[in-house]
Structure formats: C-alpha cells, structure tokens
Amino acid sequence: MNPSRRAAIVGVGLTPQGKLPGSTNLSLETDAFKTALADSGLAKDDIDGLLSEPGTTDMHWALDYLRLGRALGINPKYTGSFAMGGATAGNLVQLAAMAVTSGMAEYVACCFGDAAKTGKRRPLQAAGGYLGVETANNGVWGAFGAATWSAITASRHMALYGTTDDQLGEVAVSARAFAAMNPAAMMRNPITLEDHHASKMIVEPFRLLDCCLVSDGGACVIVTTAERARDLRQPVITIAGMGQGFITQDHECEEWWYGPHQKAAMDRAYAMAGLGPQDVDVAELYDNFTISTILWLEHAGFCKVGEGGPFVQGGRIGPGGELPVNTHGGHLSAGHPQGWWTLIEAVEQLRGASGDRQAPDAEVALVGGRGLVLNTASALLLTGGGR
Amino acid sequence: MTTPEKPIPTVTDENRPFWDGCAAGELRMQRCASCSHVRYPVQPLCPKCLDDSAEWTALSGRGEVFAKVIYQRAFNPAFAADVPYNLVLVQLDEGPRMYGNVVGPADDGIRVGAAVAVCFDEVAEGVSVPRFRLATD
Numbered sequence: 001m002n003p004s005r006r007a008a009i010v011g012v013g014l015t016p017q018g019k020l021p022g023s024t025n026l027s028l029e030t031d032a033f034k035t036a037l038a039d040s041g042l043a044k045d046d047i048d049g050l051l052s053e054p055g056t057t058d059m060h061w062a063l064d065y066l067r068l069g070r071a072l073g074i075n076p077k078y079t080g081s082f083a084m085g086g087a088t089a090g091n092l093v094q095l096a097a098m099a100v101t102s103g104m105a106e107y108v109a110c111c112f113g114d115a116a117k118t119g120k121r122r123p124l125q126a127a128g129g130y131l132g133v134e135t136a137n138n139g140v141w142g143a144f145g146a147a148t149w150s151a152i153t154a155s156r157h158m159a160l161y162g163t164t165d166d167q168l169g170e171v172a173v174s175a176r177a178f179a180a181m182n183p184a185a186m187m188r189n190p191i192t193l194e195d196h197h198a199s200k201m202i203v204e205p206f207r208l209l210d211c212c213l214v215s216d217g218g219a220c221v222i223v224t225t226a227e228r229a230r231d232l233r234q235p236v237i238t239i240a241g242m243g244q245g246f247i248t249q250d251h252e253c254e255e256w257w258y259g260p261h262q263k264a265a266m267d268r269a270y271a272m273a274g275l276g277p278q279d280v281d282v283a284e285l286y287d288n289f290t291i292s293t294i295l296w297l298e299h300a301g302f303c304k305v306g307e308g309g310p311f312v313q314g315g316r317i318g319p320g321g322e323l324p325v326n327t328h329g330g331h332l333s334a335g336h337p338q339g340w341w342t343l344i345e346a347v348e349q350l351r352g353a354s355g356d357r358q359a360p361d362a363e364v365a366l367v368g369g370r371g372l373v374l375n376t377a378s379a380l381l382l383t384g385g386g387r
Numbered sequence: 388m389t390t391p392e393k394p395i396p397t398v399t400d401e402n403r404p405f406w407d408g409c410a411a412g413e414l415r416m417q418r419c420a421s422c423s424h425v426r427y428p429v430q431p432l433c434p435k436c437l438d439d440s441a442e443w444t445a446l447s448g449r450g451e452v453f454a455k456v457i458y459q460r461a462f463n464p465a466f467a468a469d470v471p472y473n474l475v476l477v478q479l480d481e482g483p484r485m486y487g488n489v490v491g492p493a494d495d496g497i498r499v500g501a502a503v504a505v506c507f508d509e510v511a512e513g514v515s516v517p518r519f520r521l522a523t524d
Binding site for chain 2: 124126133134135136137138139140141142143144145148151152153155156159200201202203204205249251252254257
C-alpha cells in the first residue's frame with residue numbers, strides 16, 4: 001500500500017533559538033514537547049509514541065528516548081533514538097508516519113533538544129571524528145571544523161561547474177532577507193553581496209556568511225493518521241511523500257561529495273507523492289552552508305546538475321522570488337536546530353501561518369535534510385489544502 | 388601557556404600496516420585477496436565482495452587533487468601557526484581517495500586536477516604522515 005497522504009503533522013513546537021543559558025538538551029526537548037502538545041490540542045496521555053534525536057553534544061547517546069519518556073511521564077508503545085545529523089528530523093517524522101499508519105502507535109511525538117551554544121562543549125576532535133578512529137585520524141592533516149566536508153563539496157562544484165563566490169553569497173543574502181521578516185530568527189539585519197564578500201574567510205571557499213549559526217534550542221513535531229488529523233485543531237498537513245538516502249562510504253564513492261543520496265531521497269519522495277518540482281510552492285532545504293542550498297536545488301530538480309549557482313541569482317530563492325527557499329531564514333540566519341526548524345517552517349507555511357514571510361498560496365512544501373560526513377539524507381513532501 | 392600539540396595518528400591493530408608503511412616511506416593499502424579491490428581507510432572486509440582476506444600492497448603514491456580547501460582559521464589551536472593551510476582530497480591512481488596536505492607551493496597555486504605524488508613527513512620519532520607534492524614529471 002502506498003503510504004502517501006495517510007499520515008499528517010498535527011502539532012509543532014519550537015522553543016526560542018539562540019543563546020539560552022541554563023538550558024539543557026533535556027529541558028529544551030521537554031519545552032518543545034509541551035509547545036507542540038498545546039499546538040495540537042492533544043493531551044499528554046494521547047501520546048503513545050516517542051522518537052528522539054539526541055542533542056549534537058550527546059550524539060552517541062542512544063538512550064535519549066528513555067530519559068525523555070521518564071521526564072514526560074510517558075510509557076510509550078513505540079520509541080527510539082536516532083542520530084542522522086541534519087537528516088534526523090525528517091527521518092523521524094517518516095518513522096512516525098510508518099508507525100501510525102501501521103497501527104503501532106496513534107500519536108507519535110518526534111523530539112529534539114540541543115544546548116549546543118551554551119551547554120557542554122563537544123570534544124576537540126577532527127571533523128567527523130565521532131565516526132571512529134579512521135575519520136578522527138584525518139586530524140593529522142588539520143581536518144578540523146564542521147565546514148570541512150561542505151568546503152570540499154564547494155571546491156569541487158566550483159572547479160567542475162564554475163560556481164562562484166557571488167552565487168554562494170546570493171544564497172546568504174536571500175536567507176537573511178527572509179530572516180529579517182522572522183521575529184524568531186537570530187540574525188535579522190539585512191546583508192548585501194558586499195557584506196558577504198567582506199566577511200572573513202573561514203575555510204576557503206567559505207566565508208563567515210557562508211556558514212550556519214550555532215544555537216541552543218528544542219523542537220517537536222507530532223504525527224498521527226490523516227484520518228485522525230481531521231478531528232484535531234490544526235489544518236491537516238499531510239505527509240504526501242517520504243524519501244531517504246545514505247552513503248555510508250564517503251571514501252569508496254567517487255560522487256560522494258555531490259550527495260547523490262540526497263537526489264535519490266528527493267526522487268523517492270516525489271515518486272511516492274506523485275508530485276514533481278513544478279508542483280512545489282515553497283522549499284525548506286537544510287543549509288548548513290551556502291553550497292548546500294545550491295546542491296539541493298539541483299537534487300530536487302529545480303535546475304540541472306551544475307546549474308544551481310546561476311539559479312540562485314537575481315533573488316530567485318528570496319522573498320518574492322519564483323521559488324521561496326528557507327523562508328524562516330534557514331540555518332544560515334534563523335538558527336540551528338538541526339533541520340527541525342526547516343521542517344516546522346514548512347508546516348507553518350502550509351498552514352498559512354508564516355506572517356510577513358508567507359509564500360502565496362502555499363499548498364506543497366518540500367523539505368530536505370542532510371547530515372554527518374555527507375552520509376545521510378531525508379526528503380519530505382508535505383501538502384496542505386487537501387492536495 | 389604552552390602551544391598545544393598537533394594530533395598524531397591513532398594506531399590500532401587494524402591500521403598499523405598503513406602507518407608502518409608511512410614510516411618506511413611507502414603508501415600501503417589493503418588489496419582484497421579475492422577481487423583485488425584496493426580499499427581505504429582500513430576495513431575488516433572487502434566492501435565489494437565481502438572477502439575477509441587482504442594483502443597490504445604498496446601504491447604508486449601518484450594521483451591528482453580532487454578537491455582543495457584552505458583553513459583561514461584554526462579550529463584546533465595546535466594549527467594556529469600554520470594558518471592558512473590547505474587540505475586536499477586526492478584521487479589516487481589505484482582508485483582510492485585520501486586526505487592530505489600539499490606541501491611546497493602557496494595555497495593558491497594548487498589547482499583541482501593538479502598531478503601530485505606522495506611524500507612523507509616525520510612528525511614524531513618513528514611516526515610519518517603522508518602528504519603530497521605537486522608532480523612535475
């Protein structure tokens with residue numbers, strides 16, 4: 001049976017995002033849960049499924065689900081914790097959709113809390129060192145900093161397709177223009193291409209304004225069947241398409257740098273939904289770095305391979321553009337809850353609740369998540385208005 | 388305050404032949420005894436044919452720059468004095484890709500596609516790290 005449009009998102013919760021001294025991964029997770037519960041109109045006892053993403057400072061902590069259930073006083077029928085970096089949010093929603101459509105659970109809350117800015121520090125290790133000794137050993141060549149892998153991608157994309165510093169800058173400018181319209185965004189002062197070019201180089205080809213923010217924050221998304229969703233408080237936001245993709249072998253796969261698994265995830269979601277890029281009204285795409293947005297636009301079929309750079313020029317993905325992308329300001333300018341805000345923004349857009357930054361007549365939203373050493377990908381097509 | 392030390396490779400029973408090779412001035416990788424696939428980094432079995440047996444084989448050390456980035460900031464303070472420094476992903480002639488640094492030219496003289504050859508840099512007593520130089524021949 002095609003699972004398309006059989007599950008729906010009925011509640012979303014986002015804590016403030018930014019510098020939240022005194023918060024912990026757990027407190028942010030439970031705060032977001034309470035917000036999402038109130039948003040859905042459900043009672044705590046209705047929630048019989050709990051899925052969680054451990055905070056980025058606790059990434060290996062697969063017992064997070066147990067701590068969360070204990071804190072919330074929920075003994076779930078269905079639970080677990082997953083660590084897929086920026087693909088986790090979307091993939092947890094997919095697991096939740098499968099659980100509610102199969103009858104394993106009725107209402108599943110997907111939760112995340114991360115005191116990444118003011119909480120405990122990550123250990124000083126090579127980029128991707130969490131994957132084990134061999135990745136950690138890349139530290140002998142100075143491979144430190146989360147920008148490493150996407151900078152490799154940008155280097156190759158620029159060399160093969162002529163993608164430019166100006167085009168990377170356009171992505172940052174568009175994201176900031178949306179953030180300026182989002183009262184909850186961390187960085188709201190508008191920027192120009194000149195500001196981008198004047199920002200200091202971090203890991204060339206990335207400047208400071210090519211890099212995402214780091215923030216404390218929590219998020220929660222509640223999923224049930226489309227049928228039950230019709231009896232609840234919020235407009236029905238249907239999960240029309242789901243797709244995942246993974247490259248476990250970043251060294252063995254020659255095309256790894258380009259993210260072919262991200263394209264595969266998108267293609268799978270389109271196929272399930274019976275939709276294509278021409279149907280998408282708004283796209284929320286994990287932008288840990290400016291190159292990420294450019295790649296996603298290619299992966300999602302809005303332009304051809306290598307044409308993502310020219311595509312973003314002329315304000316095409318900004319406010320009032322042909323394809324609004326990352327309408328909350330993205331990880332670049334709004335905040336960094338690991339792909340959860342992109343997902344929640346898609347829901348808000350389809351509800352018509354995005355205020356000044358609302359995309360006109362948004363009925364189909366595309367959500368993309370990516371993570372780790374460019375290993376994981378998630379794609380969701382969400383629909384509102386009965387589509 | 389003392390300058391923090393740069394990381395040296397963590398040597399395990401599995402990867403010791405790679406680092407022993409570097410100390411001996413050879414880039415050695417695992418070649419599957421069954422299908423001849425050369426794999427890197429170290430893996431307990433061949434990801435192509437799942438055979439467990441492999442032999443450590445010396446590679447030519449030649450390849451080309453697949454991608455290049457330049458750190459203008461030291462995320463590990465031990466590298467502060469090196470900034471700016473490059474990190475390259477090298478496509479080796481025998482198939483695998485590995486990270487390294489190109490030594491010699493200024494960073495902006497390193498092009499994606501440039502031919503490189505391995506060289507070895509003794510970073511501690513008996514510990515050598517493979518790096519690359521631009522190949523002129």
